[in-house]
Amino acid sequence: MKRRARLGQVRKAVIPVAGLGTRFLPATKAMPKEMLTLVDKPLIQYAVEEAVASGIEEIILITGEGTDPIVEHFARQRGLERELKKRGKAGEARLVERLGRLARVRTVRQAEPLGLGHAVGCARRLVGREPFAVLLPDDLIDAALPCTKQLLEVHAACGGSVVATQRVEGPALERFGVMRVEPAAATRRKWRHRLFRVRDLVEKPTLARAPSSWVVVGRYILEPEVFDFIAAIRPGKGGEIQLTDALRIAARERAVHALAFGGVRHDAGDKLGFLRATLYYALKHPELGSAFREALKSLKL
Numbered sequence: 269m270k271r272r273a274r275l276g277q278v279r280k281a282v283i284p285v286a287g288l289g290t291r292f293l294p295a296t297k298a299m300p301k302e303m304l305t306l307v308d309k310p311l312i313q314y315a316v317e318e319a320v321a322s323g324i325e326e327i328i329l330i331t332g333e334g335t336d337p338i339v340e341h342f343a344r345q346r347g348l349e350r351e352l353k354k355r356g357k358a359g360e361a362r363l364v365e366r367l368g369r370l371a372r373v374r375t376v377r378q379a380e381p382l383g384l385g386h387a388v389g390c391a392r393r394l395v396g397r398e399p400f401a402v403l404l405p406d407d408l409i410d411a412a413l414p415c416t417k418q419l420l421e422v423h424a425a426c427g428g429s430v431v432a433t434q435r436v437e438g439p440a441l442e443r444f445g446v447m448r449v450e451p452a453a454a455t456r457r458k459w460r461h462r463l464f465r466v467r468d469l470v471e472k473p474t475l476a477r478a479p480s481s482w483v484v485v486g487r488y489i490l491e492p493e494v495f496d497f498i499a500a501i502r503p504g505k506g507g508e509i510q511l512t513d514a515l516r517i518a519a520r521e522r523a524v525h526a527l528a529f530g531g532v533r534h535d536a537g538d539k540l541g542f543l544r545a546t547l548y549y550a551l552k553h554p555e556l557g558s559a560f561r562e563a564l565k566s567l568k569l
């Protein structure tokens with residue numbers, strides 16, 4: 269039976285996985301970037317688990333060429349489950365079974381990687397007229413309260429679209445969408461000095477032209493009207509249909525808020541960031557952490 273959404277309730281998350289992952293070549297020649305393994309889980313699993321822990325019921329993957337392994341990762345594999353049980357590996361069987369039940373996963377194909385905005389636009393029919401979350405799996409956010417859940421709380425209180433933000437200083441800023449913001453009337457004490465009204469956005473500006481040091485990171489709650497804005501924009505920076513440009517219209521039309529989220533973010537979208545994230549998550553791993561710390565010491569760096 270199909271459940272109807274309560275007004276404003278966010279049930280669906282869009283996770284685009286159709287990018288080319290050029291920064292990881294040759295690793296990503298035959299394997300999607302989102303299947304790169306961070307300690308013991310592929311990147312995509314961190315994003316799906318965050319969405320589910322935030323109350324999301326349905327994952328919409330924007331797939332591209334060669335992304336079948338991502339879909340298979342979340343499908344039931346009864347043969348494997350049976351075989352594991354037969355071999356007395358009950359724990360492993362549960363792990364595999366849990367993955368197949370984690371969330372309802374649907375897919376829509378992006379025929380060509382025309383940009384993040386275009387990828388999100390591909391979800392229009394599956395999302396319908398509901399607000400929805402977007403998670404970019406190469407942004408990993410470790411937080412006591414999942415980052416998507418933090419944004420959902422702002423969405424429930426303020427309405428409109430909400431993006432996650434953090435400060436980035438220096439030339440690194442030029443790789444992001446950067447915002448012009450004003451402090452928002454924080455309806456809750458815990459958001460004091462952390463909640464902003466977004467007035468304008470620019471994709472990958474030069475440092476000299478950046479309107480602030482507040483950048484958009486890969487977590488969003490979007491109102492469905494964003495699909496109209498995506499349909500209306502032309503290719504922007506890098507010849508791609510940019511989500512930032514659609515959000516720019518959204519910020520003019522009605523409220524877009526930005527929350528300086530609580531938690532630690534890693535950009536696992538390039539090799540160095542991925543290695544850093546690997547160290548971070550390996551050291552925090554409940555079973556591997558202390559042994560890994562010792563192993564690092566023994567390297568005599």
Ligand code: UTP
Nearest residue numbers: 284285286287288289290291381382383384387
């Ligand atoms: P990135 O900007 O990291 O691009 O996309 P990319 O193409 O994956 O990687 P590089 O820059 O070539 O190394 C952010 C997210 O948006 C998805 C990617 O799969 C990634 O999860 N994406 C990007 C799409 O699904 N479609 C696109 O057209 C572009």
